[in-house]
Amino acid sequence: QELFDAITYLKGCAVMRMLENFLGAEAFRNGLQTYMQEFSEGNARGADLWRHLQAASQQPVTQIMESWILQGGHPCVTVSLETANGQQQLHLSQQRFFSNPQTAKGNQQLWQVPLVIRYADDTGIHIVRHVLTDSAETLTLQIEGELNWCYANADEIGFHRQNLNPALLTKILNHLDQLNPSEQMGLLADQWALTRSGDQNIALFLNVLTTLATKSDNYNLLFEIVERLHTIRQ
Numbered sequence: 001q002e003l004f005d006a007i008t009y010l011k012g013c014a015v016m017r018m019l020e021n022f023l024g025a026e027a028f029r030n031g032l033q034t035y036m037q038e039f040s041e042g043n044a045r046g047a048d049l050w051r052h053l054q055a056a057s058q059q060p061v062t063q064i065m066e067s068w069i070l071q072g073g074h075p076c077v078t079v080s081l082e083t084a085n086g087q088q089q090l091h092l093s094q095q096r097f098f099s100n101p102q103t104a105k106g107n108q109q110l111w112q113v114p115l116v117i118r119y120a121d122d123t124g125i126h127i128v129r130h131v132l133t134d135s136a137e138t139l140t141l142q143i144e145g146e147l148n149w150c151y152a153n154a155d156e157i158g159f160h161r162q163n164l165n166p167a168l169l170t171k172i173l174n175h176l177d178q179l180n181p182s183e184q185m186g187l188l189a190d191q192w193a194l195t196r197s198g199d200q201n202i203a204l205f206l207n208v209l210t211t212l213a214t215k216s217d218n219y220n221l222l223f224e225i226v227e228r229l230h231t232i233r234q
Helices: 006-023 025-038 046-057 061-069 166-174 181-196 202-215 219-233
Strands: 075-084 087-096 113-121 124-132 136-140 149-151 161-164
Touching: 006 025, 006 046, 006 061, 006 113, 025 046, 046 061, 075 113, 075 166, 087 113, 087 124, 124 136, 149 166, 161 166, 161 181, 166 202, 181 202, 181 219, 202 219
Parallel strands: 075 161
Antiparallel strands: 075 087, 087 136, 113 124, 113 149
């Protein structure tokens, strides 16, 4: 009764959905099939499933999943745009997200974060997959012309907060129509969480909220905007 609680089901489902999205539906399905074939008449452990998914996808599934299921909490991934040797690079860093900043002091937790990054240049929209394993890493993007925008949580499936630096945030706000409703809601939720935790000034959040309110007619997003306005007013 202690094992099968809300965290097991809700966080567990979210993490499995993130993994399936990172590996791809075919590799995930193939790993499940071989796993069920091997253990169809017997008992299994979580590590057995990770082993089969890893073999099917050629990705470090065991290391990824152990970092998520053996420790509490979830990370906030900070994303910055840099230029080095004429190439556009993303500087990625992670730390555990705390709604109360006083709790964060001295925390050194790290996750293996499977990032699905969606970005657009002069030739169109592209997707790149990257596992963030250290506290900070640099990822070089293949860009033709200009980087129009970049969103480091495609379809809002990753189980992490996203903190975009001002330059990337401005690019996103200028191209909001290229984010789907889930990503727009995720952007609003992350910006609100960062504001509530004291990681950014409320003026920046109000700019994001105003831009979303004027450029979207999605009911669910507008409902969230109204809820945030009610809280601020109170």
